[in-house]
Amino acid sequence: MEFMELAERRFSVRKFSERPVEKEKLDKMIEAGMLAPTAKNNQPQRIYVLQSKESLDKLDVLTHCRYGADTVLLFTYNTDEDWKNPLEEGIHSGTEDVSIVATFMMMEAEELGLDTCWCNYFPNSQLEKAFNIPENERAVLIMPVGYRTEGVVPSPMHAASKTRTEIVSYL
Numbered sequence: 001m002e003f004m005e006l007a008e009r010r011f012s013v014r015k016f017s018e019r020p021v022e023k024e025k026l027d028k029m030i031e032a033g034m035l036a037p038t039a040k041n042n043q044p045q046r047i048y049v050l051q052s053k054e055s056l057d058k059l060d061v062l063t064h065c066r067y068g069a070d071t072v073l074l075f076t077y078n079t080d081e082d083w084k085n086p087l088e089e090g091i092h093s094g095t096e097d098v099s100i101v102a103t104f105m106m107m108e109a110e111e112l113g114l115d116t117c118w119c120n121y122f123p124n125s126q127l128e129k130a131f132n133i134p135e136n137e138r139a140v141l142i143m144p145v146g147y148r149t150e151g152v153v154p155s156p157m158h159a160a161s162k163t164r165t166e167i168v169s170y171l
Contacts, residue, residue, distance in 0.1 A: 006110055011154035013115035016069040016146040025112045026071065029145070032108035036101040039083035039093035045101045046137055048074040058130045059142070065119035069144030074127070075102050076137040098140040106143065115148045 026049070033047060050059060050072040059066055066072055077094035085091035106116045120141045127139050 001111060003107075006107060010107065010110040010116075011158045012117040013144075013146075013148040013152055014067045014117055014155075015149045015152050016067055016115065016144060017149045018068075018070065019147040021071045021114060021146055025109075025114055026145070028112060029105045029108045029114070033101040033105040036104040038097035038100065042081050042083050042093070042097070044077040044079075044081035044083075044094055045098050046076045046078060047101075047105075048076070048131065048133075050074055050131075050142075055131070059127075062127050062130060063119070063122035063142070065117070065121050065142065065144070067117060067144050068149075069146040071145045073102075073105070073143040073145060074131065074139065075141050075143065076128075076133055076139050078134075079136045079138060094138060095140055102141060102143060109145055113147075114145055115152075117144050119143065 030047065033045070038044065050056060051070060056066060056070070056072065059072060075098045077098045079092075079094060082092045082094035082097060085093075102118065106118065109116045118141055122139075122142065124139045127133075127142075128137070133139060
């Protein structure tokens with residue numbers, strides 16, 4: 001499938017079925033994430049696969065954004081490993097690196113017939129504490145992964161787009 005077709009087809013799913021994600025498909029998603037570029041190829045990303053009842057119950061206390069998925073990916077970055085911009089204090093690549101990795105995985109999921117939802121509606125520090133994330137890591141997003149329930153369609157906002165002139169400026 002061509003990339004533009006894949007990108008147009010993908011949408012955020014917020015209601016997952018009980019059908020489990022096959023390990024082979026999850027492994028392919030992870031492989032796609034490992035191919036993603038990061039600043040200076042530092043690869044500060046960490047991916048936690050939440051599948052146990054205990055982990056999913058913990059997550060449910062912190063956010064409603066699991067949407068019934070039995071597999072949720074938690075993306076963090078290691079603050080000791082992300083690239084630091086030497087030209088400006090406080091500018092670093094961790095969030096961007098994780099975002100690129102997550103996007104690669106999200107698109108691979110779509111190609112494999114899986115559905116996802118990019119979520120960052122959770123209390124980051126509480127989530128890090130609940131999952132014993134090392135102190136030098138920062139949580140960026142969670143991504144429920146699975147198969148949508150019957151009849152799920154894109155939300156109306158999925159089709160809403162600003163015009164090119166609202167987004168793009170040629171300087």
